[in-house]
Structure formats: C-alpha cells, structure tokens
Amino acid sequence: MIELRPAPGKGMGMFATQDIPRGQILIHEAALLRLTSQQECPPNWWVFLYGAFESLSPEDQTRYLELFYLPGEFSNYAARISVYLSNFRGVKEEDLDAKVALVIKIMSIYDVNNAQLGDGTDGAGIFATYTRINHSCAPNTDWDWQPDSQALEVCANQDIAAGEEITITYIDTLQPYETRARELAVYGFECRCKACYDPVKAISDLGRQALEDLTRAREHLERLSSGEEPIENVDPFMLDNCGMIISELATKHVEFLTAEGLTGSELDRASKFPAHFHDLFGRYRRFCEAAHFASKNRLFHQ
Numbered sequence: 001m002i003e004l005r006p007a008p009g010k011g012m013g014m015f016a017t018q019d020i021p022r023g024q025i026l027i028h029e030a031a032l033l034r035l036t037s038q039q040e041c042p043p044n045w046w047v048f049l050y051g052a053f054e055s056l057s058p059e060d061q062t063r064y065l066e067l068f069y070l071p072g073e074f075s076n077y078a079a080r081i082s083v084y085l086s087n088f089r090g091v092k093e094e095d096l097d098a099k100v101a102l103v104i105k106i107m108s109i110y111d112v113n114n115a116q117l118g119d120g121t122d123g124a125g126i127f128a129t130y131t132r133i134n135h136s137c138a139p140n141t142d143w144d145w146q147p148d149s150q151a152l153e154v155c156a157n158q159d160i161a162a163g164e165e166i167t168i169t170y171i172d173t174l175q176p177y178e179t180r181a182r183e184l185a186v187y188g189f190e191c192r193c194k195a196c197y198d199p200v201k202a203i204s205d206l207g208r209q210a211l212e213d214l215t216r217a218r219e220h221l222e223r224l225s226s227g228e229e230p231i232e233n234v235d236p237f238m239l240d241n242c243g244m245i246i247s248e249l250a251t252k253h254v255e256f257l258t259a260e261g262l263t264g265s266e267l268d269r270a271s272k273f274p275a276h277f278h279d280l281f282g283r284y285r286r287f288c289e290a291a292h293f294a295s296k297n298r299l300f301h302q
C-alpha cells in the first residue's frame with residue numbers, strides 16, 4: 001500500500017502504491033526504541049537513551065542509525081559523555097572519541113524523530129517506518145498512539161491517490177506561515193507544501209487564524225463540558241445560546257478545515273464536539289443529530 005522511495009528535493013519519502021480511502025490505517029507499528037516519561041527527563045535522559053540503544057539487536061541499531069538527524073546538535077554534551085563513558089562504562093581512551101560521537105548521533109536522531117505517546121504518560125518512542133514520512137502543513141495522514149496494542153497508527157485523513165506522497169505534520173498546523181517556517185527550520189528544511197506557496201500562504205494565514213480562534217473557542221467549551229472549568233463561572237446567557245450556535249459553529253469549523261486541507265484529528269475533534277456539548281446539557285434530540293454528524297467525520301475508532 002505504501003513504499004519508501006526518493007522524494008524530489010526532500011531525500012526519501014513515503015508514497016501510496018495504490019488508491020487509499022480516507023480512514024484506512026497505513027501503518028501499525030511498535031516502537032523501535034522507547035523511553036518512559038521518567039527516563040526522558042533531564043539531565044540524564046541521554047544515559048537511558050544510550051542504554052536503550054545498546055539493548056537493541058545489531059539490525060535494529062543499524063536501522064536506528066540510518067534515520068535522519070542534524071549534526072552538531074548536542075556537541076556541548078561531549079565532555080560529560082566522555083567522563084561517563086570512561087568512568088562508568090570502562091571505555092578505553094583510544095575508543096573514547098568514536099564512542100562520544102556515537103552517543104551524540106544517537107541523541108540527535110532521537111531529538112528530531114521521537115514521537116510523544118498519547119498524553120505523554122507512555123513516554124516517547126522512535127518508530128522506524130512512521131519517522132520516514134515527510135511533513136506537510138496540509139497533511140493527508142494523522143497518527144495516534146493506541147495504548148491497548150502499544151502501537152502507533154498512521155491513518156489516511158482523506159482519499160489518497162496512487163503515487164501521491166504520504167505526509168504528516170511535525171508542528172501545530174494552525175499557526176501562520178512565518179511561525180511554521182521557524183519551527184520547521186529545526187528539522188533542517190523549508191516547507192514547500194500547498195499551504196506554504198506564494199500567494200496562497202497569505203490567504204491561508206487568514207483562514208488558519210480564523211480556525212485557530214474557532215479551535216480555542218471549542219477547547220474552552222470542551223473544558224466546560226468536561227467539568228475542568230466550573231460552569232458556574234460562565235455567563236448564563238452564553239450557556240443558553242451555546243447550544244443553538246454550537247452545531248452551526250461546528251459545521252463552519254468543519255467546512256474551513258476541509259477547505260484548508262486539514263482533514264485530520266482536528267476535524268475529528270471539531271465534528272465530535274457538538275455531541276459532547278448536547279450530551280452535557282441533556283438536549284437528547286440534538287445529541288442524536290450531533291452524534292450522527294460526528295460519526296460522518298470520524299477518523300480513528302475510539
């Protein structure tokens with residue numbers, strides 16, 4: 001269904017070998033290497049990382065070392081890594097420079113390729129196939145961590161034609177072009193996706209700003225409906241009117257997201273929200289309508 005091959009101007013990329021429908025799971029994979037949330041904490045995260053790397057099979061170590069990284073990123077760790085390796089790991093003087101360089105490379109690879117799992121309580125991991133997918137600000141897939149099967153899943157968030165590149169986002173896509181470009185520079189490239197071209201990016205920025213506002217409003221209402229924020233603190237007028245405008249707002253939100261090519265998990269959340277809201281306020285008829293609306297746009301099964 002997918003294959004890895006050279007992508008013009010981007011090194012390697014993942015491509016569809018056949019037409020893929022929205023909702024299709026493209027990748028279901030266990031981590032090549034994983035750190036718990038405690039192990040990921042500074043200042044000694046690299047000691048755990050090196051330990052996890054050493055416990056991999058020689059084949060998996062090779063797969064890990066083939067992944068993309070930006071050289072020079074952790075060179076300021078060299079002195080302390082050197083002390084650790086000679087004092088605690090018995091590395092000989094003549095092997096020290098090569099071993100320090102190896103640890104720095106392992107750290108650099110982890111830094112640009114790791115995925116935070118779920119809400120972070122499951123730690124983070126490196127996934128050999130997933131990490132080969134290139135970025136787009138209008139990605140055609142989304143990924144999700146499945147705690148039950150302890151696997152990462154990548155799912156098509158729109159119909160993908162045979163030969164099309166599979167893309168995912170590395171950053172928050174609702175940010176304007178300049179911010180996205182700055183954040184993507186960390187990964188060592190300039191994005192040339194359909195949202196980042198002149199003059200499209202100026203129009204896209206306006207649309208994404210409106211989406212950002214809608215998303216914040218939805219998140220606020222979600223916090224209310226989950227009880228995270230007390231309802232007593234809310235203007236009663238707002239609550240009365242919310243029920244009426246919520247479905248309309250969600251419909252607009254879904255339309256905007258689809259127009260911007262953002263058909264992933266944000267679309268999923270935006271379309272589910274009316275169901276949560278009407279459920280909370282006992283508007284059962286509206287709840288049924290809203291649940292139907294959500295099911296039409298559902299991506300991952302939960």
Ligand SMILES: [Zn+2]
Nearest residue numbers: 137191193196
């Ligand atoms: Zn882009």
